[in-house]
Amino acid sequence: MPYSYEFERPALAVDCVVFGLRPSAQDSAALSQPSSRLVVLLIERALQPFEGRWALPGGFVRIDETLDRAAERELVEESGLSIAYLEQLYTFGELKRDPRERVVSVAYFALVNPVEHVLAAGTDAAKAEWFDVSTLPSLAFDHGKIIEVALERLRSKVRYRPIGFGLLPELFTLTQLQKMYETILDRPLDKRNFRKKIASLEFVVATEDTERGVPRRAARLFRFDQAAYDALSRQGFDLELI
Amino acid sequence: MPYSYEFERPALAVDCVVFGLRPSAQDSAALSQPSSRLVVLLIERALQPFEGRWALPGGFVRIDETLDRAAERELVEESGLSIAYLEQLYTFGELKRDPRERVVSVAYFALVNPVEHVLAAGTDAAKAEWFDVSTLPSLAFDHGKIIEVALERLRSKVRYRPIGFGLLPELFTLTQLQKMYETILDRPLDKRNFRKKIASLEFVVATEDTERGVPRRAARLFRFDQAAYDALSRQGFDLELI
Known part of the structure; x- marks a missing residue:
């Protein structure tokens, strides 16, 4: 077979933007008029790089699993959530997005209900928490940008699907x-x-x-x-x- | 740095679905009433696997280029076309999509005008030609599926962008x-x-x-x-x- 793949290979990862709805604190008791907030799941990184910073749940793709399967596995490992909807979002491949080396990340976005039970946390996650999308902390890698793209997709797609x-x-x-x-x-x-x-x-x-x-x-x-x-x-x- | 990436890595490629409009043969002279066909650019593979079969222009991503840059480079190398519009489509990561080994492909879709001048053909392309999207030949890899997804995106997106x-x-x-x-x-x-x-x-x-x-x-x-x-x-x- 006249094939040799001589290029150095980027590492391949998946990252997941998980959205949920949470009743606003002030009137969470009033079930019939639930004013709600859009929240996103973040994990606190237990390891370098960006140790202690908040990041999207995710990790490296294994050679014997599809991209969808890798996203599902990372979500189970790092959140324990059961996912109502999952779709591939966009693939992020800027050269310096990871300080270690070239990592290309296939991002997914997911929807869950309810948002309550987050078991958290795999090998590189210290804890997991929900954050209001309008008041996000400073995020690791390019994860702030990934959440922006996911929000844009959600807001556009919800109108016709x-x-x-x-x-x-x-x-x-x-x-x-x-x-x-x-x-x-x-x-x-x-x-x-x-x-x-x-x-x-x-x-x-x-x-x-x-x-x-x-x-x-x-x-x-x-x-x-x-x-x-x-x-x-x-x-x-x-x-x-x- | 407590980091070692121990997983075997998939190879990473880009593939490009290039659409153009071509006047229908029977009335291409009648400029004011140009009935037209949607066509897609295919290259004939000069190498194994799928030697002699038609495929999308594309190739492996280099360690020092972004995904967008890789798509642009492959389009220049394999078609010489100047591209009016390029966007990332979807990333295809099924396990057996390439018979050689695991190759994950980030697909792009592009629009060009006019469709005439195809210079063709890089290292692994024997020639390049435009095909009517409704009468495509049997394609290499999962490229038939990639074109389906691109058509769906084009038909949906053209209505609101x-x-x-x-x-x-x-x-x-x-x-x-x-x-x-x-x-x-x-x-x-x-x-x-x-x-x-x-x-x-x-x-x-x-x-x-x-x-x-x-x-x-x-x-x-x-x-x-x-x-x-x-x-x-x-x-x-x-x-x-x-």
Whole structure:
């Protein structure tokens, strides 16, 4: 085989931007009106380089695993979270992004619900915590830039794909649904127009259930119907959610 | 430095999906009504593996060049084309995608105008040719899959970003503009609605020129104004082109 690969090879890593929604502290008790914040999972680095700095969960890709599998493995090892949605984001290959040597990183973005239980922390993670995306600490490597790109993707994609449901519990109120969009898009939506839009979407389905712990005027619970969405999607249905 | 990277490393490559528009053979003379086809650039492999098969232009990433730079270098070496638009598409990392060993490929997609002059061909390319995307030959590696993903990105992105102008000459008629969208989206657009939509876009600007070689009723020529688009874009202008 007339093949010799004579080039020095970059190391190959994956890094994961995990987003979640968290009720704002001041009114987390008011379930029917949950004002929420968009948060991202960071781990504190236990090793050099950037020891003690916050970073995205991630690590090197093994020779016998796909990129998706490497991202899933790192998320389990470093967070213990169960992931509702995972997609490849972008591959970052600037020459000096890692002070040790050339490391190319395939970044992923993931959505989880709920955000509560972070087990943390693998070999190179001291602890794991959720941070409000608007008040991030100074990050290791180019991870601040990676989060910016992930936020841009999330804000753009949530408008024409039903990925935002990955941030909600399986059953949700229309108020929770609206707050999810408002939190991601960072602007208020008109309630009347929003409800009219949602009512037109056959894949947001009312259930028989209402929210719990609310004695009267409890709101109806809805669910996302993946099969109904897939069927519409195959017909070339043009989704513009918001 | 307590760091040792003990894993065996995949090789890292870039592959480029280059799209162009070509007038359909039967009416290439009728400049004002150019029915067009979407074509993609392929090179014929001069070496194993897949010797003699068609493949995307591409090659291995050097340790001292960024991913973008590697894509640009391969395009110059293997096609000589000047590229109007280049963006990273997706990174393909299936385990057996290359029969030699593990190769992870960062795919790019590019737009060019015109499609005519392909100089071709680097070390591992025997010749280069344009193929209609609807009648592709059997391709090397997973390059058929990569082209599918690129087509999906192009068809989706052209609707909300002005990237399609990269497929047109600097000055174009509104008929050319409409045919470009029709060719990419693979469906006819209503002329009246299309013209109304375009008239509302401040970044599609009429020039003083009209098309050449047409003695009477020559159509007005337009240009894309990047600065006007950027200004609108910064105001959070919501582009829905088509």
